[in-house]
Amino acid sequence: AAIARAGVEASPRYGATETGTVGYGCLAPETSDDLHLYHDLRALIQAGADGAAAGLPPRALLYSTLRLRAPLVLLNASLGDQGTIVQWACGCPLERLGWTTHLHTIRSFEKLTSGGMAFLDTVVIRVLEEALPARFGGGPTDYQLVEDESSEGQPRLRLLVHPVVGPLDEAAVADVFLKAIGPGSGVERLMGLLWREAGFIRVERQPPRATASGKIRHLHVERHAAAGLSSASPS
Ligand SMILES: [Zn+2]
Structure with missing residues (x-):
């Protein structure tokens, strides 16, 4: 659009x-x-x-x-x-x-599964592409959700907001994101509340990561090297 x-x-x-x-x-x-x-x-x-x-x-x-x-x-x-x-x-x-x-x-049809809850990719993408830019400015490629792990191995979500979007209230961004992915009164809403309480999602001001081909995906998964490399390496 x-x-x-x-x-x-x-x-x-x-x-x-x-x-x-x-x-x-x-x-x-x-x-x-x-x-x-x-x-x-x-x-x-x-x-x-x-x-x-x-x-x-x-x-x-x-x-x-x-x-x-x-x-x-x-x-x-x-x-x-x-x-x-x-x-x-x-x-x-x-x-x-x-x-x-x-x-x-x-x-x-895949789901973002993180922190014990699965959200439909399509819902998360709509929030990143439409709801957040409409509220805070910027465009569809200025917001990205990065799934990675804390140093203790706990799953963690980072919501990257491109610095070009300008100054904004990071807590408000997290709040709008969680409300938008979990509307209604169902289990998603409950998880949204829990995530907020636990500080499970963190807003960071940095440009979304592009893949090697230059494409910006809305969901970006980062895994700590140890697990991936040892099993993938043929040596
Ligand atoms: Zn045709």
């Missing part, structure tokens, strides 16, 4: 390191993330009702590679995203090239 407001047209490209590019933005899109699926490079199915046994929602997207030279061989692999697959005649040039399958409304 922020990109469209700036008068710029964005064309999405969707993919992951594991899959390569999955699809390219339709030039006559029906939704903001309407993509033409490169069905010649990989097969895509949805988990359907059987997915429940593997903990997958019915619209979970499962990829299989079709090309011999694919960097990774995947067989019905999930990236943690769900979406809608449709055939429709958009009339754009990509359709005329033969890519007639559309993929849209792609959303993560």
